[in-house]
Amino acid sequence: MKKKIVVVGNGMVGYKFCEKLVAKDTNGSFEVVVFGEEIRPAYDRVHLSSFFSGKTAADLSIAPVQWYADNGIVLHLSDPVVDIDRTAQTVRSHHGVVAQYDYLVLATGSAAFVPPIPGVEKDGVFVYRTIEDLELMQAHAQKAKKGAVIGGGLLGLEAAKALLDLGLQETHVIEFAPRLMPRQIDEAGSQLLQAKLESLGLKIHLNKNTQQIEGEEAISAMKFADGMTLDVDMLVISAGIKPRDEIARVAGLEVGVRGGIVVNERLQTSDPAIFAIGECALAHQMIYGLVAPGYEMADVVVHFLTDGDKTFKPYDMSTKLKLIGVDVASFGDPFVQEPHAKTIVYENSSKGIYKRINVSNDGKYLLGGILIGDAEQYNMLLQNVKNKTLLPPDPEDLVLGARGGKEEAGSGVLSLPDDALICSCEAITKGAIVEEVKAGNNTLDAIKKCCKAGTGCGGCVPMVKDLINETMKAQGVYVRNVICEHFDYTRQELFDLIKIKGYKTYNEALADLGKGDGCEVCKPAVASILASLWNELILAKGNDTVQDSNDRFLANIQKNGTYSVVPRIPGGEITPDKLIAIGQVAKKYSLYTKITGGQRIDLFGAHVSDLPNIWEELIEAGFESGHAYGKALRTVKSCVGSTWCRFGVQDAVSFSIQVEERYRGLRAPHKLKSAVSGCTRECAEAQSKDFGIIATEKGWNLYVCGNGGVKPQHALLLASDVDTETCIKYIDRFLMFYIKTAEPLTRTATWLNKLEGGINYLKAVVIDDVLGLGEQFEQEMDLLVEAYKCEWKEVVNNPALRKRFTHFVNAPTVKDPYAKFEPMRDQIKAAEWTK
């Protein structure tokens, strides 16, 4: 007879319970029914604020509805449980569904705590808990200008970030306490955080007691106890949480004085057949408002139900997060001070960094601390606290790094005890990860797959990577970044081998140098090497199907399966006639047009079967491929320079056209961007490019390895005041050196960061020619430049290649009916994708 389990609540913890039970209950001894109040299945509430920075509800989803069905779980959504009959052991839902249980798991979570301020019911006042709350906020924000958040704690600052992302003109944070995040960080840290957040545009008010929310129907102002008034048209209340214990109360279960369902260390409520987990549970007289302890609770109950023995211990509430781009971490006991401990503080207000560690009086153990502005050491420090690791003689090295030529202080990941918890979301220890690595799961993906470490919040991923590398090194394995399971070579080795053997196709390389049938990692990597070596048409010789999708169709695939088209516009210079030609093509094929960040025009929404026709017309009008789809040179941006600008000292446009036409179509391990500025004012933003050139009175300054993107990095000066010819020579050498030595999909900035000797070594190779390869690099580049052909021109003139550009091979004129569009601002956009 199967045991019946009813789970009330389908949030992150409720879902985790189901996931863990499914994994443990291999012989199917349970029947599980889940009731959720929201319309969606469980989603990632921790990253809720990313909803406003572009993530969709689908991105936040944890598992689709299908997952529940596949695992035999009955899921009732939009249907909260309203009543528990403990005698009959049944629950009844809002829609009248009655379900029998042997065990009942309450995972009802928490709601926002809304203080009883007169006026909270007015329009424009929100709480911040669910996707529905966010959608309401989003709608309201369109007509709002000034917003405020009540609550300067962790959740309040998250909500403030949301208001910033929503584009409000002013965002105010109202905190009752005299400092921000009073539960996690100390006075000094708080002041520094406040300064940093204020510099990012938040207006912060401390010691403020909101007395009244004013306005007719909708909020117009807030009035405070000190007499101050603040005009706002939007307010988010994020002043804390309140456990959802209503049905437990009605059912007569014991609840805490200030709310929360009382549980023992097996998470049983006062009725032993009923459990409570997550933010609705009051365990050890505490509500645990983080997801990691909630997951641990789920695990404890699953152990109990599957005859395991595990108890819930008081849980460490250390936390690290990024608040509006500022790292904040608090671990162990952050506040302990003299006479109970010694405190070491490092503060650098110009850089916005504050670090405090609390050390036991005997100097042996770390008790806790606070990190603001730079929390890179958080994982190691937390492990030190949890495992009572003996501290080095100078504990300040832990936060300052070793000074004075010694090895880095503290202890590497391998010195942690085996039971050190590395991934707290999934409760994976160091020992477990090391065992998996030894068993052959020695990549991050393999670890994620075999034990789920790093799949939750992702915070432990750097540590997991270190553990993999260190474990392999400890085993005497020389750690090489080989391409994939099919090629046991690094990219640099493969590059040299393919060159020496003169291979021109992927299949030749695989037959001789690899094994198996290849995959989506090695195919484009080898394709890129072939293109960098020979610059032949990438779709010829059977290499078409080893190209990544964008290269295979010479266009960028977009959300609904249609493509975007970017003609090359060197230096961003374009004649009126060519502008008209682009407009005519866009009109004819109903394309959405947008100016790109690289001074070009992108045409979106092209059906795959229209691509050759579109290009035929663009080529006719004098355009050529812009290679926006390739890991290749994209664009060389320019400012107008000395031809028009009263400050310009050199002709930046002419030089950028010269540079773009020299390197157009050059394929590399990753995309390449460039720019030329006509004077030191740097309007072309050359210092954010892979190679950037800035005019000087005497010639050009050449900067290399800059990057925008995820991790912006300024380019570094490689050569100054060089003439045009020398500048090109240095770029040739720099690019060839990068193309030959970088790992796949590594931008120049990351490549330089890993290059031993850094920019000084790069200067030695490019300028001083210490490798003696300078001339060879230049010749190789000359060959690539000579071999350049516009690949779209070749396709347009080749009927066999053109034929491949169809959606249905057996119905070439039929377009994909799934490629749907929606109107927006007089143009179209891709229909939103669903999950």
Next chain:
Amino acid sequence: MNYTSEETLVWHKACAVDDIPADGGACALIEGEQIAIYNFERRGEWYATQNLCPHRQQMALSRGMIGSTGASQEPKVACPFHKKTFSLKTGACLSGDDYQIKTYPIKIEEGFVFVSL
């Protein structure tokens, strides 16, 4: 592999063998459904799956790169959108998600590709 000779199967002519690029895929419209057909030439094998990637519901699998993985050399396709990979034999998702795609019996006769839905 989905070769089968059961007489109960209804075969639909999808396209000519030459329509599908070597070691790649293309999509055919069969009975109103979008079917991805793969010509795994280096292994002398053919596969057919649904064209829809279940991850973001995009009609794209036929444009993905194919290959193999593991000691058993499981044939697979990677969706061009987010590189979710699926077994061409079983349709199981190989990149750690709970997705499953449909696979179809396929056969080659006299230069043409036939699929049974």
